[in-house]
Amino acid sequence: xxxxxxxxxxxxxxxxxxxxxxxxxxxxxxxxxxxxxxxxxxxxxxxxxxxxxxxxxxxxxxxxxxxxxxxxxxxxxxxxxxxxxxxxxxxxxxxxxxxxxxxxxxxxxxxxxxxxxx
Amino acid sequence: xxxxxxxxxxxxxxxxxxxxxxxxxxxxxxxxxxxxxxxxxxxxxxxxxxxxxxxxxxxxxxxxxxxxxxxxxxxxxxxxxxxxxxxxxxxxxxxxxxxxxxxxxxxxxxxxxxxxxxxxxxxxxxxxxxxxxxxxx
Numbered sequence: 001x002x003x004x005x006x007x008x009x010x011x012x013x014x015x016x017x018x019x020x021x022x023x024x025x026x027x028x029x030x031x032x033x034x035x036x037x038x039x040x041x042x043x044x045x046x047x048x049x050x051x052x053x054x055x056x057x058x059x060x061x062x063x064x065x066x067x068x069x070x071x072x073x074x075x076x077x078x079x080x081x082x083x084x085x086x087x088x089x090x091x092x093x094x095x096x097x098x099x100x101x102x103x104x105x106x107x108x109x110x111x112x113x114x115x116x117x118x
Numbered sequence: 119x120x121x122x123x124x125x126x127x128x129x130x131x132x133x134x135x136x137x138x139x140x141x142x143x144x145x146x147x148x149x150x151x152x153x154x155x156x157x158x159x160x161x162x163x164x165x166x167x168x169x170x171x172x173x174x175x176x177x178x179x180x181x182x183x184x185x186x187x188x189x190x191x192x193x194x195x196x197x198x199x200x201x202x203x204x205x206x207x208x209x210x211x212x213x214x215x216x217x218x219x220x221x222x223x224x225x226x227x228x229x230x231x232x233x234x235x236x237x238x239x240x241x242x243x244x245x246x247x248x249x250x251x252x253x254x255x
Contacts, residue, residue, distance in 0.1 A: 016131065059203055063226075064227055075203070
């Protein structure tokens with residue numbers, strides 16, 4: 001792909017990310033609340049379902065914006081939550097903290113031109 | 119005429135990124151639908167060249183939507199690519215139910231058009247033609 005086209009695509013994807021970032025951070029916040037509730041007691045089923053949905057959406061979307069490690073981390077959280085509504089609190093909290101940290105890093109750029117020049 | 123793809127996903131981010139990728143990188147025309155019910159209706163009217171369908175959606179999920187698409191005469195022959203998270207992927211089961219193939223989320227926006235072409239049998243040798251949309255299989 002020509003560099004100009006590549007830049008056009010990257011710019012368009014950055015715009016999508018800027019629009020969706022608040023919602024993604026809201027999903028992380030939902031996971032943080034769930035992890036805190038888990039530590040202080042047993043969360044109810046709706047909050048578990050909400051956390052599972054948040055993890056699923058994050059694992060499926062963050063990688064598209066270059067947050068590959070954050071996407072993998074969200075996938076681990078999804079798998080942990082998928083085992084049941086009362087995962088190990090320490091593991092949950094640790095993963096959610098890592099997810100927050102990874103999202104605050106600069107995303108890896110996707111679409112390296114040298115891969116697509118053919 | 120560029121080929122038209124219908125992307126059915128309840129997640130607006132996925133629809134937006136897929137549209138950006140498939141239009142800017144792949145040269146396709148992309149239409150979107152936010153639910154399985156809406157997607158079936160859009161597919162009946164627009165008759166896209168292919169459909170990309172999310173597996174996990176509220177109400178009518180991906181498998182139910184796929185079943186409806188395969189039952190309707192207007193949409194039965196349209197190839198459907200299922201879009202699913204790694205932890206859910208069961209390619210063989212989905213293909214046995216009529217899916218043309220499976221794409222795993224998260225996808226790389228720069229690679230998505232190539233992956234679509236590969237699944238749909240729009241061969242590597244014809245990929246540029248596929249991208250330009252001037253060849254209809």
